Amino acid sequence: MGQQDGFLKFDRELPDSRPPEKRIEDFKEIYQPFPEVKTKKQAARCMDCGIPFCHSGCPLGNIIPEFNDAVYHENWEEAAKILYSTNNFPEFTGRICPAPCEASCVLGINKPPVAIEHIEKTIAEKAYELGYIKPNPPQVRTDKKVAVIGSGPAGLAAADQLNKAGHWVTVFERESRIGGLLRYGIPDFKLEKRFVERRISIMDEEGIRFKVNAEVGKNINPDMLKDDFDAIVICTGSTVPRDLPIPGRELKGIHFAMDFLTMQNKEVAGDKVENKISAEGKNVVVIGGGDTGSDCIGTSHRQKASSVLQLELMPKPHLKRDDSDPWPLWPMTLRTSSSHEEGGERKWGVLTKEFKGNEKGELSHIKLVDIEWVNQGGRQSMQEIQGTERDVPCELALLAIGFSHPENHLLENLGVEKTQTGLVGADQYKTNVENIFTAGDARRGQSLVVWAISEGREAAREVDQYLMGRTELPAKDSSFFDIAELEK
Numbered sequence: 001m002g003q004q005d006g007f008l009k010f011d012r013e014l015p016d017s018r019p020p021e022k023r024i025e026d027f028k029e030i031y032q033p034f035p036e037v038k039t040k041k042q043a044a045r046c047m048d049c050g051i052p053f054c055h056s057g058c059p060l061g062n063i064i065p066e067f068n069d070a071v072y073h074e075n076w077e078e079a080a081k082i083l084y085s086t087n088n089f090p091e092f093t094g095r096i097c098p099a100p101c102e103a104s105c106v107l108g109i110n111k112p113p114v115a116i117e118h119i120e121k122t123i124a125e126k127a128y129e130l131g132y133i134k135p136n137p138p139q140v141r142t143d144k145k146v147a148v149i150g151s152g153p154a155g156l157a158a159a160d161q162l163n164k165a166g167h168w169v170t171v172f173e174r175e176s177r178i179g180g181l182l183r184y185g186i187p188d189f190k191l192e193k194r195f196v197e198r199r200i201s202i203m204d205e206e207g208i209r210f211k212v213n214a215e216v217g218k219n220i221n222p223d224m225l226k227d228d229f230d231a232i233v234i235c236t237g238s239t240v241p242r243d244l245p246i247p248g249r250e251l252k253g254i255h256f257a258m259d260f261l262t263m264q265n266k267e268v269a270g271d272k273v274e275n276k277i278s279a280e281g282k283n284v285v286v287i288g289g290g291d292t293g294s295d296c297i298g299t300s301h302r303q304k305a306s307s308v309l310q311l312e313l314m315p316k317p318h319l320k321r322d323d324s325d326p327w328p329l330w331p332m333t334l335r336t337s338s339s340h341e342e343g344g345e346r347k348w349g350v351l352t353k354e355f356k357g358n359e360k361g362e363l364s365h366i367k368l369v370d371i372e373w374v375n376q377g378g379r380q381s382m383q384e385i386q387g388t389e390r391d392v393p394c395e396l397a398l399l400a401i402g403f404s405h406p407e408n409h410l411l412e413n414l415g416v417e418k419t420q421t422g423l424v425g426a427d428q429y430k431t432n433v434e435n436i437f438t439a440g441d442a443r444r445g446q447s448l449v450v451w452a453i454s455e456g457r458e459a460a461r462e463v464d465q466y467l468m469g470r471t472e473l474p475a476k477d478s479s480f481f482d483i484a485e486l487e488k
């Protein structure tokens with residue numbers, strides 16, 4: 001433990017972000033530099049708890065008190081060694097993770113929790129700066145070949161672990177660039193893509209082959225994969241978006257959030273984008289109150305929308321934890337993202353009833369009504385509030401109401417069974433087909449980057465065990481209870 005009274009002496013402090021009116025002029029990350037001495041003070045706040053609940057809260061089982069201690073002692077090499085032992089990509093999670101570890105930090109019971117995510121990002125960036133992260137190809141190669149389908153965080157983590165185990169790994173990605181939602185979903189103002197590219201180039205030098213514009217089931221024959229590879233890992237994400245089939249859905253100007261975000265991310269990357277969906281000069285309504293919706297808001301501000309309104313069906317969450325979500329569970333409290341700080345309006349308890357258009361078939365308004373949630377026989381059901389129906393102007397509506405499951409055609413081609421909800425069916429990451437495995441959103445449904453990395457690592461262990469009859473790839477520490485299990 002770095003400093004016994006650190007948690008009493010120092011307040012939680014995070015880097016300042018650039019002023020909203022300045023940062024919406026570009027797509028660069030929003031945080032300003034933070035002096036190292038301040039990060040050391042943040043690490044000093046860690047109490048090195050007897051039972052470190054932060055460790056249980058982290059889906060990767062990151063060994064948080066130990067890396068906090070190493071940071072306090074400015075032993076960056078040791079901190080990096082500890083962090084990278086459980087997390088392949090802390091340079092991503094340190095930027096965009098909602099930090100369930102912080103929600104379960106013991107200090108968070110009566111004070112702001114330890115700034116774990118910021119410390120993680122600092123360790124990762126220091127590790128690159130000091131040259132600790134460099135290509136380290138395996139010393140010994142096996143004669144086994146593994147195909148990973150999909151290059152999101154689950155596929156990348158699986159590929160990284162399997163390559164470390166000495167297997168020959170090829171990642172097939174249907175897009176022209178690697179990264180999955182890290183690349184095309186999450187905007188640059190949250191995660192600049194140079195950090196994704198930096199990691200991919202290391203993995204490339206370590207011997208992983210990346211094949212882009214390679215869609216398995218379209219221009220890559222699944223039978224070829226079955227013939228040429230000893231094992232296959234399906235990491236194709238949960239990409240089928242939920243729709244809103246209400247009157248007027250066919251009007252021009254209604255788009256899925258991912259179509260909108262992908263185009264902007266491509267443009268920032270320098271790709272040519274035709275028929276770009278643009279928010280410029282438009283009244284934008286983002287339907288869906290989650291993170292994807294919030295990314296649409298930040299992107300709309302940067303594209304110079306004339307107004308931005310975000311709608312959520314559920315009631316406004318409470319500001320603080322209550323009896324329904326006590327520590328150390330994930331708090332279902334009101335979240336205000338950096339995009340919300342940049343402007344726009346948010347409304348809760350609102351139902352979108354109809355899209356209305358002009359004579360050219362273009363969206364011009366959305367009909368809304370306020371709703372209340374009532375308990376009917378133990379179930380919450382929504383009721384419209386009489387007299388609240390109104391039309392709001394809207395020329396661009398973005399549907400950010402989640403994703404239901406992965407696309408079907410690949411699973412059918414590979415003979416892989418689905419669950420009732422359409423996810424890839426698997427027992428411990430193994431599908432019904434002997435040498436086919438799965439990880440990430442394709443298996444667990446839409447989730448988080450940290451869970452995708454965790455799943456990719458666990459699936460890699462299963463693959464290695466299958467190929468070699470044993471595995472030395474590290475397992476997630478199971479000596480602590482899983483807070484995510486408590487939440488079910």
Ligand SMILES: Cc1cc2nc3c(=O)[nH]c(=O)nc-3n(C[C@H](O)[C@H](O)[C@H](O)COP(=O)(O)OP(=O)(O)OC[C@H]3O[C@@H](n4cnc5c(N)ncnc54)[C@H](O)[C@@H]3O)c2cc1C
Nearest residue numbers: 150152153154174180181216236237440441447448449452
């Ligand atoms: C807009 C948005 C913002 C998000 N923001 C955050 C955030 O801030 N923090 C966070 O923790 N999580 C966030 N998430 C969730 C997170 O991005 C996902 O949980 C995570 O990326 C899932 O990883 P994955 O590898 O399973 O799938 P994905 O990242 O979806 O990657 C799947 C890949 O498979 C490829 N693919 C699909 N089919 C084929 C095929 N047949 N052949 C070849 N390739 C194929 C796809 O092109 C894609 O590249 C966000 C999600 C969205 C949509």
Ligand code: SF4
Nearest residue numbers: 046047049054105106
């Ligand atoms: S729970 Fe918080 S205070 Fe305790 S060890 Fe983890 S980070 Fe440190």
